[in-house]
Amino acid sequence: HAIEPWLLDEEIIGSSIAGSVSLGPLDYPILLFYTFPLFLMPLVFRTIANFRDMARQSKINKMENINPIQQLEISRDAIAMMIDDNTNLKPLRARVQVGITVPERGAIITSLGRTEGGQPSPGMSTKLPDKRIATGDNVGIGVGEATPMQLSTRRSVILEPMRIMETGDWKTDLSTGRSFKLDLPLSQWPGTVYSSMIAVHWEIVVEFLDDKDSLIKWVSPVIMPQSSKKTIIENAPIRSGRSELSNF
Structure with a gap:
């Protein structure tokens, strides 16, 4: 909002998308549908990385221990x-x-x-x-x-x-x-x-x-x-x- 007046004066954005956005009660389930996967992505990536690390460790542990x-x-x-x-x-x-x-x-x-x-x-x-x-x-x-x-x-x-x-x-x-x-x-x-x-x-x-x-x-x-x-x-x-x- 700080640079919105300047963007309007320079006609970079139109007045149709300027101003605040009002969300009604029925809009929140739709918003959650798009944003909830974004919150889960770091957890999914970390889980995949942990399983790969554990599989790698298990493979090394099964190797013959020869100096x-x-x-x-x-x-x-x-x-x-x-x-x-x-x-x-x-x-x-x-x-x-x-x-x-x-x-x-x-x-x-x-x-x-x-x-x-x-x-x-x-x-x-x-x-x-x-x-x-x-x-x-x-x-x-x-x-x-x-x-x-x-x-x-x-x-x-x-x-x-x-x-x-x-x-x-x-x-x-x-x-x-x-x-x-x-x-x-x-x-x-x-x-x-x-x-x-x-x-x-x-x-x-x-x-x-x-x-x-x-x-x-x-x-x-x-x-x-x-x-x-x-x-x-x-x-x-x-x-x-x-x-x-x-x-x-």
């Missing part, structure tokens, strides 16, 4: 590895990534002087129902869904990014049966540390193509030795915890 990494040498300079020549997967690229995992809920509550079942700390929600797969949402500090709908199995096939994470460069010229080196992230990170509050996690991500040319990843945790030098991370590389961003 494709045949040889692995870990040092503070680089990681040398070799992919098994007998694997039926085609390697595409690989890299090293390191980050800080989400602390345990009990450790956060204890450090803040709170008790479970009481008033949640600022930025935390009440405890969610127990799940078999521990994600950031279970801690009560996640915002929205971090991962797509997952199957109720102990074997997770969804890669959830760490909230603070740095990656090395992708190594693309891969072939089976030949050793190659992966560069570490540029910043100096501590070695592997696992505790209830602070956990520094190192892992290798290798992307493959299966027999149907579908992309699949193999994620292998590695135990990185501690550095003899002082490690300082001046700027923490904060990332989103959504799984869509794990494929960057």
Whole structure:
């Protein structure tokens, strides 16, 4: 309505369609007939996407669980590895990534002087129902869904990014049966540390193509030795915890 007088003066619209529209009681069922499908479309698309994700997870769970990494040498300079020549997967690229995992809920509550079942700390929600797969949402500090709908199995096939994470460069010229080196992230990170509050996690991500040319990843945790030098991370590389961003 703000620009309607100008549209009339410029004869862009006619006076027959200008002004307010009055709907009577008999017009609302017709209006609902056209608008209700628009409200259902996002739900339909999300339902289809969830079923596709679950079918994909079920397919991966049925695959034979064979470690494709045949040889692995870990040092503070680089990681040398070799992919098994007998694997039926085609390697595409690989890299090293390191980050800080989400602390345990009990450790956060204890450090803040709170008790479970009481008033949640600022930025935390009440405890969610127990799940078999521990994600950031279970801690009560996640915002929205971090991962797509997952199957109720102990074997997770969804890669959830760490909230603070740095990656090395992708190594693309891969072939089976030949050793190659992966560069570490540029910043100096501590070695592997696992505790209830602070956990520094190192892992290798290798992307493959299966027999149907579908992309699949193999994620292998590695135990990185501690550095003899002082490690300082001046700027923490904060990332989103959504799984869509794990494929960057």
